[in-house]
Structure formats: structure tokens, C-alpha cells
Amino acid sequence: MKNPPKIRCAIYTRKSTEEGLDQEFNSLDAQRVSGEAYIQSQIHEGWEIISTRYDDGGFSGGTLVRPALQALLEDIKQGKIDTIVVYKVDRLSRSLSDFAKLVDLFEQHKVSFVSVTQAFNTTNSMGRLTLNILLSFAQFEREVTGERIRDKFSASKKKGMWMGGILPLGYDLKERKLLVNEEEANQVQYIYQKYLELKSFHSLQQHLTEHGYRTKCWITEAGRRRGGHNYCKGGIKTILSNPVYLGKTRHKDNLYEGEHEAIVDQETWDKVQERIKINSVKRTAHKNKSQDVLFRGRLFDASGNRFTTTYSLRRNKRHHYYVNKAGKTRISVPEFNAIITNALTSMDIEKIALENSNICRAEMVSRYAGALDDICNDAIERVIMDKEQITVIINKVSLTVNLEKAEKNSTPPSLERVDHVEIIDKQQTIEIILRVAFRKCAGRKIGYSAKGKAISIKKNSYDHSLIQAITRAYKWNTMLDSGQAKSIHHIAEIEKLERTYIGDVLRLKYLAPEITTMILNGTQPRTLNVSTLIRSPIPLDWTQQKTILNIA
Numbered sequence: 001m002k003n004p005p006k007i008r009c010a011i012y013t014r015k016s017t018e019e020g021l022d023q024e025f026n027s028l029d030a031q032r033v034s035g036e037a038y039i040q041s042q043i044h045e046g047w048e049i050i051s052t053r054y055d056d057g058g059f060s061g062g063t064l065v066r067p068a069l070q071a072l073l074e075d076i077k078q079g080k081i082d083t084i085v086v087y088k089v090d091r092l093s094r095s096l097s098d099f100a101k102l103v104d105l106f107e108q109h110k111v112s113f114v115s116v117t118q119a120f121n122t123t124n125s126m127g128r129l130t131l132n133i134l135l136s137f138a139q140f141e142r143e144v145t146g147e148r149i150r151d152k153f154s155a156s157k158k159k160g161m162w163m164g165g166i167l168p169l170g171y172d173l174k175e176r177k178l179l180v181n182e183e184e185a186n187q188v189q190y191i192y193q194k195y196l197e198l199k200s201f202h203s204l205q206q207h208l209t210e211h212g213y214r215t216k217c218w219i220t221e222a223g224r225r226r227g228g229h230n231y232c233k234g235g236i237k238t239i240l241s242n243p244v245y246l247g248k249t250r251h252k253d254n255l256y257e258g259e260h261e262a263i264v265d266q267e268t269w270d271k272v273q274e275r276i277k278i279n280s281v282k283r284t285a286h287k288n289k290s291q292d293v294l295f296r297g298r299l300f301d302a303s304g305n306r307f308t309t310t311y312s313l314r315r316n317k318r319h320h321y322y323v324n325k326a327g328k329t330r331i332s333v334p335e336f337n338a339i340i341t342n343a344l345t346s347m348d349i350e351k352i353a354l355e356n357s358n359i360c361r362a363e364m365v366s367r368y369a370g371a372l373d374d375i376c377n378d379a380i381e382r383v384i385m386d387k388e389q390i391t392v393i394i395n396k397v398s399l400t401v402n403l404e405k406a407e408k409n410s411t412p413p414s415l416e417r418v419d420h421v422e423i424i425d426k427q428q429t430i431e432i433i434l435r436v437a438f439r440k441c442a443g444r445k446i447g448y449s450a451k452g453k454a455i456s457i458k459k460n461s462y463d464h465s466l467i468q469a470i471t472r473a474y475k476w477n478t479m480l481d482s483g484q485a486k487s488i489h490h491i492a493e494i495e496k497l498e499r500t501y502i503g504d505v506l507r508l509k510y511l512a513p514e515i516t517t518m519i520l521n522g523t524q525p526r527t528l529n530v531s532t533l534i535r536s537p538i539p540l541d542w543t544q545q546k547t548i549l550n551i552a
């Protein structure tokens with residue numbers, strides 16, 4: 001008689017809390033014994049236990065982020081397991097959606113699933129129905145338990161009880177109650193008063209560091225020392241915003257009278273919160289001033305997918321971008337805004353005016369001057385960006401209203417004509433077609449016209465790396481001429497830079513004065529950067545230099 005094929009069985013155990021796990025025979029051991037007994041009863045079918053243990057002690061069933069479970073799933077993917085055995089279904093998961101994901105994974109790798117106390121087979125529809133019903137009850141039990149805990153927590157907070165967390169500076173904990181620590185309380189009061197005097201988190205942080213103030217120090221239950229560090233701005237803000245010091249407890253957005261004694265009086269608290277609010281408004285206005293997201297919610301790709309906005313932080317400065325995840329496109333907000341607004345102010349104005357408007361181009365320019373791009377921006381319904389063009393759709397009615405409301409300005413702007421703009425006048429809208437394609441240049445995307453020319457964005461673009469390279473070239477040449485440095489190698493030792501870099505930069509002294517002036521004034525071509533400059537040949541003939549560097 002032919003022996004049945006071997007079925008490799010893995011036993012998974014879980015317990016939500018760590019209570020009792022230090023016992024010689026705990027809940028995880030009991031679950032494993034039941035699983036082993038069940039597998040032994042199926043030994044005639046070829047079932048055998050694998051030696052690896054998958055035990056999660058102290059992990060909730062509401063998440064899949066559990067060490068032993070992740071190890072189990074990894075072994076399933078590697079084909080090491082044929083059957084999973086658990087004591088009850090909820091040991092594997094208490095979430096219906098999570099369990100559905102697990103079942104899909106099991107089916108992909110042809111792994112069966114068995115519950116010792118709830119016998120069913122997941123290979124047929126009835127077994128899966130039974131499984132879903134059982135799991136629904138497990139999830140219901142978990143949600144009800146969570147609601148009970150949240151209700152108890154909320155009721156305790158409303159009574160002003162301390163419900164745990166990091167112990168705030170100024171208090172000690174005794175029998176689950178906050179008691180004032182006089183020495184630390186004096187430090188808290190000092191921080192509040194000093195903030196009202198200095199009016200800045202940064203200044204207060206420097207002051208506290210210079211005068212030796214440190215954060216609260218305590219010993220954990222495991223005997224580890226925590227705290228006792230210099231203050232950071234985030235820690236200072238937490239202290240200045242914590243209603244605990246006012247004798248209150250916070251639950252969500254509500255404040256309740258606490259059982260503990262206040263350290264800060266109401267008047268001081270109100271003054272501090274007002275100052276924080278004023279500083280917050282100033283910082284927000286400053287951050288957003290230079291990078292207004294003009295086309296938020298109005299920018300789409302050719303397929304109708306909307307662009308969202310995001311930003312990155314570099315050198316404590318926010319750089320905003322329009323992002324289209326469908327097309328995997330990311331464009332700098334200032335770059336895109338400038339291309340659109342510059343095109344609006346440089347096109348034929350008489351074609352923008354409505355048919356019933358008698359305002360000629362010259363009068364339009366003199367009346368609205370530099371505000372014309374703002375007038376058009378407010379009337380823009382939609383901006384569509386395709387691979388080789390941008391279409392701006394302007395509502396005629398909104399445009400007329402904006403023109404009528406606009407303030408007159410007697411100083412006409414200097415308009416720069418561009419060759420990549422086309423205007424289509426329709427019945428209710430005006431469509432402005434910009435023949436623009438974005439190409440990568442020096443690590444960022446730059447708009448190019450149909451003729452392959454980088455589009456000017458009408459503002460000085462100071463490249464500090466370029467300016468620094470020019471300055472270094474003249475400085476190092478002076479060091480060689482005056483005898484302050486004997487060679488390029490000597491300069492490299494003094495400046496602590498690579499010798500090859502020194503040699504490349506020294507050649508920049510021989511740039512044409514016109515090119516040097518452009519760099520210092522920030523009017524150089526947008527495609528010119530340090531990398532292309534120091535790697536390009538620099539002949540002594542100034543005309544050849546302009547040709548090589550693509551400078552008109």
C-alpha cells in the first residue's frame with residue numbers, strides 16, 4: 001500500500017497580553033499542545049509537525065504586524081508549509097479584512113487552514129462561509145471590547161484622572177495621582193515667563209541650553225534612565241501647550257478639571273497661548289508667501305487625472321510640487337506658475353478682451369499693468385498638461401468681471417513676446433495653448449518651447465553654487481599670483497578640497513566678462529549650472545565660449 005504524501009504542518013499561537021507568559025506552562029504552550037494532539041490524530045493522512053515555532057505573545061489580533069506571523073507568512077511564500085493549525089480562528093486574526101488577505105495568500109500558495117476547536121475545511125465554499133461567520137463574531141467581540149475600553153478611558157478623563165503616558169515636568173506620580181514637584185514646578189513657571197519675554201521657541205531653547213536647564217529625568221520599570229537632555233523646540237512647545245499645568249486634563253478636543261494642582265495661573269496661560277498663535281500665523285504666512293499653489297485643484301493631465309500638491313524640505317525650506325501619480329509626473333510649483341503667468345502677460349491682450357469690450361491693447365496694458373496675470377489666473381477654469389503642450393481654459397464671464405473690478409495702474413509693464421503661445425477664442429471660453437514640454441536639466445524639470453529653447457521665467461535666478469565657483473576662481477588665482485599658495489596642490493591642502501576640483505574651478509577666471517556678469521546678476525541661461533560649466537572646455541576666445549555654453 002502506497003504511503004500518503006507528507007503534509008508539513010505549522011502551529012501558530014497568539015496571546016493578546018503578556019500577562020502569565022512568564023509561567024512555566026502558559027497559554028501559548030496550551031494552544032500548541034492542542035495543535036500537536038490534532039496533528040497526531042491525522043498522522044495516518046501523512047501530517048507531520050515542523051520544528052519551527054510561531055508564537056506571538058503580547059500582540060493584538062487586530063493587526064498583521066506580528067513577528068511570528070510575519071515569519072510564518074515568509075515561510076509560506078518559500079513553500080515550507082502545507083497546512084496551518086491554530087487553536088481558534090481569532091488566534092490568527094480578529095479582523096475580517098485582514099483575514100481575507102491571509103486566506104488569499106494561503107490559496108495562492110496552496111496552503112490549507114485548520115482550527116482545532118472549530119472544525120472546517122477552507123477548500124470548499126461552505127467551509128469559507130463558516131469561517132467568515134466565525135471571524136465576524138471575533139471582530140465584533142474585539143470592537144465591543146475596544147468600545148468598553150474607550151468609554152472607560154473617556155469617563156476617567158472627564159473626572160480629571162491621570163490615565164498614564166509620559167509624566168509631565170513638574171509632577172510626580174503616586175498612587176495614580178499627580179503630585180506637584182516643587183523644584184520642577186519652578187522650572188515650568190520659569191519657562192512660561194521666559195517665553196513671554198523672548199517670544200520665540202528658538203530663543204527660549206538657546207537660553208535654556210546656555211543656562212543648563214534639562215528635560216525631566218526618570219527611571220523606567222526596567223531600570224533604565226530616561227530624559228535629562230537639552231530642550232528641543234518641540235519639547236518646549238509641548239510644555240507651553242499642555243493644559244495639565246493649568247490643572248486640567250485633555251480628552252480629544254475637550255478640557256476637564258483635573259484632580260491635580262495647577263502650576264500655571266490662567267492669566268499666564270492665556271498670554272502664552274496668544275503668543276503661540278501669533279507666531280504660528282506669522283510662520284505660516286512666511287512659508288507660503290513665495291510658493292503660492294495657484295492652480296491647486298485646477299491642474300489635470302490629458303486623461304483627466306487631477307494633479308495633487310506636495311512638498312519636500314531642504315535646508316529648512318519648503319519646495320512645493322504639482323504631482324500626478326497616474327502619470328508619475330512631478331513639476332516644481334514656482335516653475336509651472338511662472339511659465340503660465342508669464343505667458344498670460346506676454347500674449348496679445350486684445351484677444352483676451354471680450355467681443356463687446358472696446359479696450360485696446362495699449363489702454364489695457366496701462367490700466368492693469370502687472371496685475372493682468374492675477375486677473376487671468378482668477379478666471380482660469382482648468383489647466384491641462386500634455387506631453388508637448390499646456391492648455392489654459394479661461395472663463396470669459398469671470399474674466400470680464402475681474403477686468404471691471406481691477407484697479408487702474410498708470411505704470412505700464414514691459415511685456416516680453418514669446419513664440420510658444422497660441423490663443424483660441426471660443427463662445428464661452430478662451431483657450432490658451434502653450435507649446436511647452438518639460439525636460440530634465442541639472443536634476444530638475446525645466447520648460448522648453450517647441451523650438452527647444454529653455455523658457456525664461458522673467459526673474460533673476462541666482463545660482464549660489466555658480467557664484468561661489470566664480471568667487472573661488474578669482475580668489476585662488478590671486479593666491480597663486482601673490483605667492484600665498486605655491487601650487488594647486490597647496491591650495492587643496494589649505495581649502496581641504498580635491499585637487500582636481502581646484503584645477504577645474506581655476507579655469508573659470510578666463511570666462512568672458514559678459515558670462516561672469518550674467519552669473520553674478522542671476523540672468524544666465526537656466527540650463528547653465530556648475531556641473532556643465534566646470535566640465536565644459538573653456539577656450540580663450542570669448543565668442544567660442546558663448547557658443548559652447550549655448551549663450552545667445
